[in-house]
Amino acid sequence: MDTPPTPFEALANLTTGPDPTQRAKNIGMALAAVPDLQKWLRRAREHAVGEMHDSGMSYADIGVELGMDRVRAHQIAKGKTTGRPPKPKPGPAEPDSP
Template structure:
């Protein structure tokens, strides 16, 4: 079995469970929690970027430090999303696509 990507090595124990039913259920619970984890991680990152700005760094300096563009650093600080998450937020009401 392959190694999970860093920093998720500690989830490897899920794949090593002997009982396939337990393994499938436990992995299913983890998969269902991924959107909440992603939301939390985005909030943590946004907080760090806001803190960097409060310490006097410009968006350009934050971007350079994090390997991002100035514009992306500003978007993160403002809590704006890009790509698929942003497009999902633009979906018409009632379309079934979460915002």
Template structure:
């Protein structure tokens, strides 16, 4: 893959570093930080959904706007996880 997915186009410079050792180290550090990145992105999404709710949108309206079910919109606004991540988080608790 020579082009990153569209939300991450500004990371293309990682693939363009000249020194392969430094490139591997930099990308390795980025890969290690992915769980923290996911947590940060989930917090941003949760905040945005909460703002939509504060503006008077119902969970159903939020879900429709974001292409999600009403239930998933509610889960996001409450910070609840689903699927494999939820199973992993409850096993760690």
């Protein structure tokens, strides 16, 4: 893949320039920020779906507009990121037994 997927074409500038060290640093910083980007995009989508509903659209209508079912549209508006429960966080490592 030579170009980033739509709508991230503007990020292509991270991969250009004469200094490979700087390019690697720029790309590394961008990769490290992906979780924050996802959170920001989710909040922005949540707000947009909430605005759609506040303007009088039903969740069924919102679902049709966005290509999802009404339940998912409602979940998004309420800030639920997935229909699955969160993955459990790993606990402390158990000591090796002799």
